[in-house]
Amino acid sequence: MESSSPSFRAKPATHADGAAPTERLTNVRQKLDQPARGQRTRRTVDLTLATHRALDIWQREAADRLGFARVTGQEVLCALIEQLLNDPRLSAHITRSIHDRR
Numbered sequence: 001m002e003s004s005s006p007s008f009r010a011k012p013a014t015h016a017d018g019a020a021p022t023e024r025l026t027n028v029r030q031k032l033d034q035p036a037r038g039q040r041t042r043r044t045v046d047l048t049l050a051t052h053r054a055l056d057i058w059q060r061e062a063a064d065r066l067g068f069a070r071v072t073g074q075e076v077l078c079a080l081i082e083q084l085l086n087d088p089r090l091s092a093h094i095t096r097s098i099h100d101r102r
Contacts, residue, residue, distance in 0.1 A: 045077075 047055065055073065063071040084090055 043077075 055076070059071045059073065059076060062076075063069065084094060
């Protein structure tokens with residue numbers, strides 16, 4: 001690679017101890033309330049076939065209950081994540097569930 005080629009590597013931390021600062025969850029929650037600027041980050045999830053089918057069925061039933069043509073997986077995951085980040089009891093429940101699965 002020539003020295004004039006752009007580097008795609010992350011720049012190293014400049015702190016004396018080499019640790020980059022981390023953002024507090026409260027700061028992240030505050031940013032969630034700010035209007036989106038068109039930047040989105042994609043997350044993907046791998047589901048078992050049975051879980052995928054069950055989610056599809058749930059989405060169709062939710063759409064029927066709401067009177068919508070459909071409810072997307074995107075809407076479901078966004079709503080779940082929003083609740084997870086705003087509800088301390090749900091957050092604790094999910095944390096315990098993750099611990100028990102490991």
